[in-house]
Amino acid sequence: MKITPAHDFNDFEVGKRHQLPMISILDETGHLNDQVPEDWQGMERFEARKRVVDWFVAQDLLEKIDDHEHVVPHGDRSGTVIEPMLTDQWYCDAPSLAKEALRAVADGETRFIPNNWTKTYNEWLNNIEPWCISRQLWWGHQIPAWYGPDGEIFVAHDQLEAEAMAAEHYGRNTELTRDQDVLDTWFSSALWPFSTLGWPEKTEQLERYYPTSLLVTGFDIIFFWVARMMMFGMHFMKDDAGRSMVPFKDVYIHALVRDEHGQKMSKSKGNVIDPLELIDQYGADALRFTLTAMAAQGRDVKLATSRVEGYRNFTTKLWNAVRFAEMNEVCVRPDFHPDHVKLQVNGWILEALGQAVADVDRALKEYRFNDAAGAVYRFAWNQLCDWYLEMAKPYLNGDDEAQKAEIRACLAHVIETCLRLSHPFLPFITEDIWQQTSLLGHQKRGWLAKAPWPEARHGIHANDHVMVGRAIEMIEAVRSTRVELGIKPGAMVPASLVLAQNDRDAVASMLPFISRLARIDVLEVTDIPDARAINVVAGQATICLRVEELLDLNAEIAKLAGDMEKLDKQIAGLDGKLANEGFVAKAPEEVVVAERTRREELAAKRSQLDDASQRMKGLLAAQN
Structure with a gap:
């Protein structure tokens, strides 16, 4: 049996278990070295493989040649076949470091949101191997190791310290050579939570910001970055009692952004959506709100241009609400107190506003960003714009000056609070309105970004x-x-x-x-x-x-019957298509889903028409 422990990962593990010699026959250029017969030395690897076959043929030892499919790694830039080979590298004792990192998550000191990613984290760390931290690259933190003339290694903070260590070892000043390798990028990144704050010095920033409260990242680097930060943070950072300190309390794993059919975006598929183009077309706020509104925990974002366009309309709606208020001389009144309104419509909108603030607070605390955005949207679009503004118009156009004044003051308060509530989701348009609108009067505004967060006041106007x-x-x-x-x-x-x-x-x-x-x-x-x-x-x-003067009931009933007949035919056609096993099996999933959705929509419309027909028939019977 052929086995090459120095040039195959599986063979390497077998070789370690059975204490086989690790014979490396390649140099760094892919040519055979002095571990092979002399007339083979210096031969290029692919040429050597051909010569091996020729040798077996010449010796009459070759029985047959079969094609064999297997996975061969290639360099992503050069396309060259990569050959595993043994080299001297620096390693980190990751299994020892992982113990505290595992314990911290098990004890709840750090939690993953959504919680299902805890399993991924645990699986990585429970099966972790010693970590090769040296890289042969032109950039990065250089390995802090120096070599003496006899190969003795001196690991130090800097060259002066290394030279002092060498002088003590050799009894004289000795010229040293620094290791040319650099640290793995993820090793350097693992230091980020505390090294950016002045560590190893005990700075004010380190005292204040370590540990931090939240890390937001993607699932694909839970092992590469999150786990490494946990291991290093708990190894280097201790509290006054000497206990390990986690680098962050919560880890929020955000979703992947896919196309509208749930497919991963790729240039080859032609389904890549350029965010800069969306921003140019619809605005940064519209894109930001879209991604937030669709960021449900544990679900990827299926991004469609139509969604962004829809939320662009939402920003326009908010802008127009402010313009309506300005045209009706709405302005913040310092003496207005939301608890003392008399009009029912004002009590209703204030109660809705307080509930919206509470809903946003609760959702943000639980990292349910889509629910927070949904609460803002429902209040601003449905309750404020669709209902309250319409209910306010009769008062604004009426003759009762006291009611008109209360509506104006209440509307100003509601819009001002709504701007503060919406700002994290729509930072640009809300800040622009805040700086320009006349409804804030002459009060000192400052930046909306620095304005106090709204207080959830509800229950006062419940009735x-x-x-x-x-x-x-x-x-x-x-x-x-x-x-x-x-x-x-x-x-x-x-x-x-x-x-x-x-x-x-x-x-x-x-x-x-x-x-x-x-x-x-x-x-x-x-x-x-x-x-x-x-x-x-x-x-x-x-x-x-009383609709008898507005409708010809007999004609309307006949028209509804015709519409229902057309819908019945369309539904029957879709039923036949969806019952076809060949169509369901071969058609793209998004096409099948679309057809089923269409069938449900037609059925719902048919049911509505039937209800209307029955109403008219009942009214016609009552008249006769």
């Missing part, structure tokens, strides 16, 4: 939040029904409200914006549903819509 929430539920239910029935957006629909007696006073104050936003003309508030109307249930209220 207002419930009551306005009920009004919104009514508006949304009516809007949904209007769409189902095909009623024109601008048409006012006669309606009556069915409310319990004890709810009427609370809802009465909200009727103006319920009517305005739902586009209904409330004729009466009653106890009994109208049998001649389409009744829309929203929580504890029922809205009775």
Whole structure:
């Protein structure tokens, strides 16, 4: 059996176990050295392989030649076949260093987020081998070792110390030669948490910032960097009692950014998205918010240009909200106190704002950045822009100066707080608004980046939040029904409200914006549903819509039947395609997923049309 312990990794391990001689037959240029017969010495490695075959043929020892597929490493730049060979290298006792690093994670001194990466960390360190830390490169920290004329090694902080050690060893001054190798990049990087802070000196920065609270990194360097920093930090850094100190408390492992179909980006696939192009097209804030909103723990980001475009629209929405406020003379009032508002709509938005701040605080504390971004988005887009601004318009356009003043003061407070809450996610546009907007008045602004973080104040206006929430539920239910029935957006629909007696006073104050936003003309508030109307249930209220003057029910029913027939055909076509095993097996996964999603969407639309048809048939029956 052929075995070459000096030129194969597996053979090397076998050779160590069986104490075989380690015979290296190659020099650094890939030519045979003096460990081979004289007439073979100096021969280039590939030529030597051919000569070996020729020798076996000449000796009539070759039985046959077979092709054999195996993995051969090549240099990534030169493309040259790499030959393993034995050389003298410097090693670090990684198994000993790993013990404290493993213990710290097991004891919870350092934790991984998401927690599943703890297993990866443990597997690496439990199976760690001595670490070769020397590299034959032109750059890096040079190995601090010097050689005497007889090969004696002196490891020292600098050359002067090495020369002093050599003088003591030899009894005279002796010329030394420094090792030309440099330290592995990851060895130097492992020193980063404390070497950047002045170590080995005990500096103020080291005292303040070591250990740090959080390391954010990728899963692919958990072993190369995170584990090495843990090992070195706990070896070199001790507290006053001599106990090892971890370099960081939390390690957040971020996701990979893939294309919209979940494929890894590569030039060969042509699916690489250039972030600089996205920034030029949509802005840095839009890209930043997109990545944050999609950064769910344990899931890779499937990045699509449409997502970035959507969040660009979000930044525009926020900008327009500020412009609306400025046009309506909204300005921060120093005497405004959010606890003392009287209007229900103001209590509602303040309660929503306090809950949003609490949600963002909680999500950031738990490193759920997507949930934090989602809370900001829901508040700013849905609650502030879609609802509060619309509910505020009747007051801003009304004649009651006290109500108008309270709306202006409250809106200024809400936008100012929203800018502070949004700043970590949208730093550029929020800072730009902060510096330019007139709604902050003449107060000394400074940088938004240095402004105090908002305080989560909620529970004070809980009742207002419930009551306005009920009004919104009514508006949304009516809007949904209007769409189902095909009623024109601008048409006012006669309606009556069915409310319990004890709810009427609370809802009465909200009727103006319920009517305005739902586009209904409330004729009466009653106890009994109208049998001649389409009744829309929203929580504890029922809205009775009198649509007979707006719709030709027979024509609408016929139209809905035709639309449903078309949808049935499309659904049947998709069912046939998805039932085809050949299509499901051969088509790309993203195509199959898209077809299934399309089928679900069509089915949902078909169900909506059927509901609308049944409503109209019921109304038609009641009229007859």
